[in-house]
Amino acid sequence: MFGLDTLWQIAMVLFLIGGGVSLALYKRYHYANIAGHTTLLIGSLCSLIVGGTALIQGEQVKILQFGWLPYSYFDLYIDGIGAFFISVISVVSIFVAIYAMGYTQEYYGRRNIGWLAGLVNIFVLAMLLVVTANNGIVFLVAWELMSLVSYFLVVYEHKDAAATRAGFIYFVMTHVGTAAIIILFLLLYSVSGTFQFDALRSNAAHISPLMRNFLFLLALLGFGTKAGLVPLHIWLPVAHPAAPSHVSALMSGVMVKTAVYAFLRVIIPFSADLPLWWGSLLIVIGLVSALIGVMYALVERDMKCLLAYSTVENVGIIFTAMGALFVFKYLNFQMGAVVAAAAMYLHIFNHAVFKSLLFMAAGAVAQVTHTKDMDKLGGIIRKMPQTAAAFFVGAAAISALPPLNGFVSEWMLFQSLFQLGIQGKTSYIGTLAPVAISLFGLVGALVAASFVKMFGAVFLAQPRHADLEQVTEVPLLMRNTMLVLAGLCVVCGIFAAFILQYFDTAIFLVTGWHISFFIAGTTLVPQTALQLGALSPGGIIVAIFVVLAALLAADRIWGRHTHIRVDETWGCGIDLTPRMEYTGTSFSQPFKVIFRAIFLPERSIKKEYVGFPYFTHIIRYQSSVTPVFEKFLYRPAGQIVMSITHQFRRIQTGRLQFYLGYIFATLIVLLLFVK
Amino acid sequence: MDFVLFGIGHLLFFLLFAPLLNGIIKKSKALLQNRRGPRLLQPYYDLRKYFAKDMVISEHASWLFHVTPYAVFTFVVVAALFVPTISTTGPLAVYSDLFVIVYLLAAARFFLVLSSLDTASAFGGMGGSREMAISALAEPVLLLSLLSVSLSAGSTTLSTIVEYGRQVGWTGASFAHIFAVLGFVVVLLAETGRIPVDNPDTHLELTMVHEGMLLEYSGKYLALLNWAASIKQLLLYNLLASVFFPGVLGWEAGNESILISMLVYIAKIIGIGLLFAVIETSTSKMRLFRIPELIGASFVLSLLAIIAL
Numbered sequence: 001m002f003g004l005d006t007l008w009q010i011a012m013v014l015f016l017i018g019g020g021v022s023l024a025l026y027k028r029y030h031y032a033n034i035a036g037h038t039t040l041l042i043g044s045l046c047s048l049i050v051g052g053t054a055l056i057q058g059e060q061v062k063i064l065q066f067g068w069l070p071y072s073y074f075d076l077y078i079d080g081i082g083a084f085f086i087s088v089i090s091v092v093s094i095f096v097a098i099y100a101m102g103y104t105q106e107y108y109g110r111r112n113i114g115w116l117a118g119l120v121n122i123f124v125l126a127m128l129l130v131v132t133a134n135n136g137i138v139f140l141v142a143w144e145l146m147s148l149v150s151y152f153l154v155v156y157e158h159k160d161a162a163a164t165r166a167g168f169i170y171f172v173m174t175h176v177g178t179a180a181i182i183i184l185f186l187l188l189y190s191v192s193g194t195f196q197f198d199a200l201r202s203n204a205a206h207i208s209p210l211m212r213n214f215l216f217l218l219a220l221l222g223f224g225t226k227a228g229l230v231p232l233h234i235w236l237p238v239a240h241p242a243a244p245s246h247v248s249a250l251m252s253g254v255m256v257k258t259a260v261y262a263f264l265r266v267i268i269p270f271s272a273d274l275p276l277w278w279g280s281l282l283i284v285i286g287l288v289s290a291l292i293g294v295m296y297a298l299v300e301r302d303m304k305c306l307l308a309y310s311t312v313e314n315v316g317i318i319f320t321a322m323g324a325l326f327v328f329k330y331l332n333f334q335m336g337a338v339v340a341a342a343a344m345y346l347h348i349f350n351h352a353v354f355k356s357l358l359f360m361a362a363g364a365v366a367q368v369t370h371t372k373d374m375d376k377l378g379g380i381i382r383k384m385p386q387t388a389a390a391f392f393v394g395a396a397a398i399s400a401l402p403p404l405n406g407f408v409s410e411w412m413l414f415q416s417l418f419q420l421g422i423q424g425k426t427s428y429i430g431t432l433a434p435v436a437i438s439l440f441g442l443v444g445a446l447v448a449a450s451f452v453k454m455f456g457a458v459f460l461a462q463p464r465h466a467d468l469e470q471v472t473e474v475p476l477l478m479r480n481t482m483l484v485l486a487g488l489c490v491v492c493g494i495f496a497a498f499i500l501q502y503f504d505t506a507i508f509l510v511t512g513w514h515i516s517f518f519i520a521g522t523t524l525v526p527q528t529a530l531q532l533g534a535l536s537p538g539g540i541i542v543a544i545f546v547v548l549a550a551l552l553a554a555d556r557i558w559g560r561h562t563h564i565r566v567d568e569t570w571g572c573g574i575d576l577t578p579r580m581e582y583t584g585t586s587f588s589q590p591f592k593v594i595f596r597a598i599f600l601p602e603r604s605i606k607k608e609y610v611g612f613p614y615f616t617h618i619i620r621y622q623s624s625v626t627p628v629f630e631k632f633l634y635r636p637a638g639q640i641v642m643s644i645t646h647q648f649r650r651i652q653t654g655r656l657q658f659y660l661g662y663i664f665a666t667l668i669v670l671l672l673f674v675k
Numbered sequence: 676m677d678f679v680l681f682g683i684g685h686l687l688f689f690l691l692f693a694p695l696l697n698g699i700i701k702k703s704k705a706l707l708q709n710r711r712g713p714r715l716l717q718p719y720y721d722l723r724k725y726f727a728k729d730m731v732i733s734e735h736a737s738w739l740f741h742v743t744p745y746a747v748f749t750f751v752v753v754a755a756l757f758v759p760t761i762s763t764t765g766p767l768a769v770y771s772d773l774f775v776i777v778y779l780l781a782a783a784r785f786f787l788v789l790s791s792l793d794t795a796s797a798f799g800g801m802g803g804s805r806e807m808a809i810s811a812l813a814e815p816v817l818l819l820s821l822l823s824v825s826l827s828a829g830s831t832t833l834s835t836i837v838e839y840g841r842q843v844g845w846t847g848a849s850f851a852h853i854f855a856v857l858g859f860v861v862v863l864l865a866e867t868g869r870i871p872v873d874n875p876d877t878h879l880e881l882t883m884v885h886e887g888m889l890l891e892y893s894g895k896y897l898a899l900l901n902w903a904a905s906i907k908q909l910l911l912y913n914l915l916a917s918v919f920f921p922g923v924l925g926w927e928a929g930n931e932s933i934l935i936s937m938l939v940y941i942a943k944i945i946g947i948g949l950l951f952a953v954i955e956t957s958t959s960k961m962r963l964f965r966i967p968e969l970i971g972a973s974f975v976l977s978l979l980a981i982i983a984l
Contacts (some may be wrong), residue, residue, distance in 0.1 A: 033755060097906065101776055122712070142981060163861050182837065209685040231862075257759065269751055316811035378751065379795075380737070381737045381738075381739075382737060392739075396782075396785065399781075399785060400781075401777060401778065401782040401785060402775060402782060403777050407778055409732070410774075411772075411774050411775075414774050414831075415831065417913070418822070418825070418826075418831055421822070422826060422829055425984075427714060431981060431982055434819060434822045434823075434826065435978065435981070437818055437819075437822060438814075438815035438816070438818045438819040438822070438974075438977075439815060441777070441815045442811060442812070442814060442815040442860060444778075444781070444814070445781065445807070445811035445814040447809060448784075448785055448807070448810050448811075449807040449808070449811055452788050452789055452792070452803070452807060455789060456788075456789055456792035456793075456800075456803075457792075459737075460737065460739070460789065460792045460793045460795075461735060461792055461793065461794070461795035462735055462795045518773070526952070533773065534769050534770060534772065535770075535772060536770050538769075539767075539770050540753065540775065540779075542754060543753045543757075544749055544750070544753055547749045547752045547753050547756070548745060550748045550753075551749060552745070552978065555895075557837040559726070560726060560727050560895075562727070562730060562895060563729045563730070563896055564729070564730045564731075564732055565729060565730070565735050566731075566732050566733075567729045567731050567732075567733070567734065568733065568734060568736075569733040569735060569794045569795055569796045569891060570796060570798075570890070571796065571797075576795065578795070580795070580796070581792075581795040581796065581797060581800060581801070582792060582797060582799070582800020582801070582804065585801060586800060586804070587792075587807075589804065590804050590805060590807075590963070590964075591808055591811075593964055594808060594812070594964070594967045612686045626976045648879045
């Protein structure tokens with residue numbers, strides 16, 4: 001019988017083979033490309049079948065169990081939560097595999113394709129192991145493997161100094177997080193006597209509240225680093241852009257979600273009896289991350305940095321939904337908990353879809369134009385129409401325009417926060433929730449502003465550089481994946497209700513209740529009565545089509561036959577040059593001024609003139625945003641660590657007598673105390 | 676069948692009354708400023724003129740430029756279909772979620788700002804970036820003031836909120852309500868582009884936000900965009916009238932007081948229009964970077980409305 005566990009094992013073996021074969025074939029780069037990415041594609045298809053079946057049918061799949069490690073055995077297990085994350089990882093990696101077949105052609109002859117394709121296989125394998133690990137040891141091994149492989153992928157362009165610096169920062173931050181996670185698991189072992197995850201739930205009741213709070217904070221620190229919560233996010237905007245674009249898509253779309261998975265896995269066993277402040281802290285941290293992420297995205301010039309900051313923002317949204325979930329569990333309010341869990345899961349899936357689409361499109365543009373700087377691009381919508389169209393849909397989806405998928409998950413988040421405002425009227429939550437809704441409205445508007453800026457600066461208006469005349473469309477493999485993902489954004493928005501029904505197992509495992517809301521066709525009704533709040537993406541799209549059809553019909557029937565004359569844009573009477581149009585930086589300038597308390601912008605304008613000051617002939621304009629977290633948090637912290645370690649250098653005197661003295665002293669101490 | 680007729684009537688009301696509302700506000704502003712002003716029906720004549728004229732399109736414009744007028748008009752009309760006016764029942768009533776309305780208007784704005792960047796003109800970029808900045812600040816206040824009434828009603832569906840307001844009547848009036856109304860009025864100034872936020876009558880660089888985005892449009896496209904702007908204005912005034920002042924009479928199917936309720940409703944809308952004409956005449960346009968202070972003040976008012984609930 002071809003069981004799911006066999007299929008899973010086949011997938012894992014395929015990834016391993018893909019890794020090995022690509023590395024072996026590194027000299028024949030074309031074959032390495034095809035081999036590596038085909039194994040990735042087929043392996044991901046297999047894992048999608050496994051994950052999807054387990055999720056839809058609610059099965060729990062035990063995959064492997066054999067003993068080879070001390071204190072534990074190699075144990076993989078898929079339950080509802082794991083199945084959901086496996087599906088998300090697999091969906092993204094299927095598209096990444098096809099995209100990469102076209103994208104890596106850029107590196108032929110210049111870099112080692114075998115290394116790239118092989119590492120991507122191992123990376124996806126590591127992420128799948130992370131979400132199926134059933135005990136702490138396997139989890140830590142898989143987590144570390146995932147971090148190391150992604151480090152090597154980030155520094156793939158090792159000749160570029162920025163990429164190596166990015167890799168260094170990523171390496172340090174991820175190990176800070178891993179240290180916290182190791183401490184977390186060791187503490188869990190010491191209080192419950194086992195590393196097994198299933199035993200956590202039964203042992204959770206025995207852990208004291210103080211220890212529970214400490215474990216919660218450790219988990220937040222450890223997994224928050226990988227997820228990119230503020231203020232632990234500084235590695236995200238340097239590491240994600242440095243990697244090749246399909247790897248950035250994997251990292252942004254999927255790897256940060258494994259941190260969300262891990263947090264859920266560790267904290268959910270405690271959710272039967274959790275304090276109110278856990279949920280409110282998550283809501284506040286999520287809100288702050290969303291605000292900071294989108295604000296820094298607004299003022300970014302580099303396309304991929306903007307997308308990375310936007311990932312920080314979306315992770316903030318996911319953690320807010322999680323926080324709302326925890327507060328509802330505290331209040332024991334079933335309807336709200338289920339809506340919050342649905343919002344969280346739906347946003348995880350939707351963000352994976354549109355963020356990978358956006359990174360792929362940005363990678364396509366960067367590949368043909370050889371620059372990631374928005375202010376050097378422009379006007380390529382005619383040269384790359386399909387990429388532009390796919391990017392447009394992705395930008396509309398992430399800005400939460402109805403009826404696309406981003407809007408549906410934001411709406412579910414708003415509904416859960418609204419319910420929180422009603423249910424929590426007796427405590428501070430009753431004010432926190434509406435304020436959170438309004439600030440998420442601000443976040444949504446700022447996201448729309450950043451993506452309007454990005455689309456406008458990259459694709460619209462006139463090209464700002466003469467080289468852009470030679471730009472052509474990217475290969476078919478890359479275009480097709482982007483267009484299919486764009487279609488997926490639309491479909492997942494309209495048919496979100498159907499998709500949500502499949503998440504029932506995952507929601508049940510996290511909240512303890514099944515989906516109780518009413519789904520009729522494409523209408524979602526999160527409350528029990530129809531009047532209390534309903535969303536019908538299907539209704540919206542039908543209304544849009546009807547009105548548009550009526551408008552076009554009216555235009556055809558009653559419209560006057562007018563001519564269209566094509567002429568130059570008005571430039572106040574002088575010839576219009578590309579220098580006159582707004583760049584991305586100018587577009588975000590009002591925001592820099594309005595939010596100057598956060599950005600602390602610096603600006604210098606120097607004019608050089610000939611003769612009188614009225615005849616300026618050169619103006620040098622320089623504007624920058626202070627990196628607040630690096631300057632006020634990380635650099636002082638780094639300096640403190642360095643000064644402490646400098647003090648330790650005093651022991652290294654270089655003289656033999658001191659070293660002999662150290663050995664002697666240690667010997668005395670051991671003899672005295674080891675008795 | 677009743678409902679279909681009512682729906683068509685609702686849609687026709689929005690399409691046909693919106694330019695008249697614009698005309699009423701312009702005429703009252705003129706009379707307040709001791710001028711004769713344009714005739715009341717001038718906006719209709721303007722629309723007819725624009726539809727008949729040829730268009731001049733920039734050579735840098737892409738498909739986005741041509742799609743935007745239709746997209747903006749569609750999004751605004753779909754939002755207008757969903758808002759409750761005098762009736763809270765009907766097949767579309769349950770879908771009138773306030774977030775849907777706000778985000779449909781945001782979708783219209785998304786298209787418009789992108790098209791303003793499309794023509795490679797500096798005016799478009801200026802109008803677009805200012806519009807995004809002002810609307811980004813106005814959005815939390817909009818949500819917060821609408822939330823204060825929806826939290827008391829217990830639902831985000833606008834028809835439920837209006838129904839609740841109607842049942843509660845005058846007992847629902849409180850300081851929280853007044854603060855929420857004040858906050859919403861400031862948001863209306865920002866969203867409809869009136870003094871002190873934006874000047875709808877000029878095309879000067881210093882004062883244009885909405886007009887800057889429309890600068891490169893002409894002919895049929897300009898007619899559609901202007902019409903959509905006036906429908907959006909009517910939609911927002913309708914929110915103020917129906918949600919915050921749910922009114923004496925509503926119409927349910929079979930109720931004969933439909934004529935009276937329609938007249939009361941139109942009187943409310945015209946009253947709001949006159950209020951804005953007075954506000955526009957009595958203040959001057961604020962400096963662009965003072966606008967966040969104004970919107971910040973209304974944010975605090977709306978926050979007080981939530982806390983005072």
